[in-house]
Amino acid sequence: MILASSSDFSYKSKLHQQDNLLETIFNRITLPTFVLDQNHTIVFWNHALEQLTSHNKNNMIGTQNQWMAFYASKRPTLADLIIEGGKDDAVSHFYKNKYRKSPLIEDAFEAEDFFPDIGGKGEWLSFTAASIKDENGNVIGAIETLLNISVTKQSQIALKESEERYKQLSITDNLTGLYNKRHFTERLMTELERAHRYDQHFSLCLIDLDNFKQMNDNYGHLFGDQILAEFGCIIKKNLRNSDTAYRYGGEEFVIILPGSLLDGSRVVANRIRVDLVEKIFLCDDDQNPITLTASFGITVSSSEDSKIEELIRRADKALYLAKKTGKNKVESLVTSVLSAGSP
Ligand SMILES: Nc1nc2c(ncn2[C@@H]2O[C@H](COP(=O)(O)OP(=O)(O)OP(=O)(O)O)[C@@H](O)[C@H]2O)c(=O)[nH]1
Known part of the structure; x- marks a missing residue:
């Protein structure tokens, strides 16, 4: 050697x-x-x-x-x-x-x-x-x-994977595969902070299926679930990578669109609206084609928004307006600062 x-x-x-x-x-x-x-x-x-x-x-x-x-x-x-x-x-x-x-x-x-x-x-x-x-x-x-x-x-990798899986499950709505409401709240707070820090805006779009009770009443709750899942797919298909969609409650959904102002988010909402109008649902018990519509309420974040509730309240008001004035439409509401400015 x-x-x-x-x-x-x-x-x-x-x-x-x-x-x-x-x-x-x-x-x-x-x-x-x-x-x-x-x-x-x-x-x-x-x-x-x-x-x-x-x-x-x-x-x-x-x-x-x-x-x-x-x-x-x-x-x-x-x-x-x-x-x-x-x-x-x-x-x-x-x-x-x-x-x-x-x-x-x-x-x-x-x-x-x-x-x-x-x-x-x-x-x-x-x-x-x-x-x-x-x-x-x-x-x-x-x-x-x-x-x-x-x-x-x-065992470290398996533990990490199961933590990841658990985390994913804990923020996912299992019927639609979209994120759930808990994750929405966290994400909306993060987005609002980011918007303030970098002086940017994002849009929030609340969606509610129209006359959904009738669907359940006429075709059953299981068929209602199937519609909710398929509507989740329609939403996802129309979003950019940076947009995130959530099931907000029963037949209510919400989308956060970072960097989008009113014009951009209206385009997205209308694309989803039209895709749903054109979608034909078929129920096993009744071969008649079934169609459905949704109403949309949009708002844009503003420097005046100090809490996420203010944004949600505005989007909800816009949605209420869409429902009240005929459904199957997109309405919006922005703060006075924004309506006087660019968006
Ligand atoms: N199948 C199914 N139905 C649900 C679920 N969550 C909520 N719903 C139903 O959604 C329906 C909502 O009814 P309403 O709040 O009266 O609203 P709507 O009939 O859509 O009427 P508008 O909102 O005014 O257009 C109710 O019948 C709920 O039972 C769910 O997870 N699955």
């Missing part, structure tokens, strides 16, 4: 004498470990690493094929980067957002990554690479130790 610079013969021979002892020690360590010399040649490859990577030490020691045990194509391992000087930008290039300086060992890095080619289904590994220096402080090699953290990582 050569671990010292060629000029440092005495140091090299000292290490040679200790080879057997070092090899025994490495092989008794349960942590997968390998050591490279300054030429990136493998000098130690312990049993634990053989088991982790299925690469036998006899095929690895004396080669520079350490990458083969971890990656599908040739590239430096963390230990190689340490030998190259352990430059932050080089480490970052290969382990972006997955590494940090070791808090325990000077000039060492630790990283965490998923290795799809290890084992049958890939493994998560946490690994640390540190330089090995001679008496004069010259780097003469590097040691990398690895730890299989797949079990911990998978």
Whole structure:
């Protein structure tokens, strides 16, 4: 084994004498470990690493094929980067957002990554690479130790996924797949704060299906549910990515349209209105085509709005007007500041 610079013969021979002892020690360590010399040649490859990577030490020691045990194509391992000087930008290039300086060992890095080619289904590994220096402080090699953290990582991922799922369920209306009223309140507060901070406006559009009670009475509650779900799809289909739609209550819906003023949100509301008018619903018990309309009340946020209730009240008044003056229409109401200004 050569671990010292060629000029440092005495140091090299000292290490040679200790080879057997070092090899025994490495092989008794349960942590997968390998050591490279300054030429990136493998000098130690312990049993634990053989088991982790299925690469036998006899095929690895004396080669520079350490990458083969971890990656599908040739590239430096963390230990190689340490030998190259352990430059932050080089480490970052290969382990972006997955590494940090070791808090325990000077000039060492630790990283965490998923290795799809290890084992049958890939493994998560946490690994640390540190330089090995001679008496004069010259780097003469590097040691990398690895730890299989797949079990911990998978349970962390599963926990995160179930938290995500739970969060999604807690803000979703299960009949329509739209967001629910609780989420609406939170989002509306955020939107109002943002509008004030950046001196922007957004629109709020309340929607109420017309004569929905008759639908339930004539065709049953289950059919009513089907209509609500399909109307949810019509709303979603007509929104931009930045718009969000919510089921506000029974047959009431609401949309927040960030960055939209009255003209823009009227266009969206009318598109939804017409799509609904043109939609033919069929009930299993009665093959007559069934149609339905909705009324819309829009308002635009203003610098005068200090509470979300003020916006909701205005949109509700506009909706009431739409209902009172014939239904199947879009009405709007804005504050005096806005009606005097641009929107
Ligand atoms: N199927 C179904 N019906 C619902 C649900 N939530 C509320 N409703 C019904 O929606 C109907 C609303 O009726 P009303 O408030 O009288 O309003 P409307 O008949 O739509 O009349 P206008 O709003 O004046 O056009 C009631 O019959 C509620 O039972 C639901 O989740 N599923």
